[in-house]
Amino acid sequence: MFPAPLRLFFVVVPLLVAAGALAMAAFPRRMTAWQLRSPDGSTQRLEPSGTRLLLMRIMGVVVAGLALLMLFTSQAIFP
Template sequence: MLPAPFRLFFVAVPLLVAAGALAMAAFPRRMTAWQLRSPDGSTQRIEPSETRILLMRIMGVVVAGLALLMVVANFAFIP
């Protein structure tokens, strides 16, 4: 049986990963948009393509699912 801090680590880290992945899936434009400032002072927004946005949403859901599966597996294997 592992001490409580180790059990907390093995639950907290996958939950943080799942939260970050779901945030990436929910708000991909906000998390990947860049604002570029040129030497003359003008600004330009750089945004990813629609295909990249779709893949980011899919991968965010997949990573969140795997992280939540790790939490469930930790409770199954570490009593």
């Protein structure tokens, strides 16, 4: 039997990873947009292509699924 802080670690970390991955899947454009400022003071906004946004959504869902799977399996292995 593991002490409570270690068991808490195995619960909190997968939840944080899943939350971050779902946020990346839900808002990929907002989380990857860059705003550049040139020396003359003008600004330019760089955004990823549509294919990259789609792959970021897919990978966000996959990573969130793996994190939640890790959460539930750690609960089954470490009761």
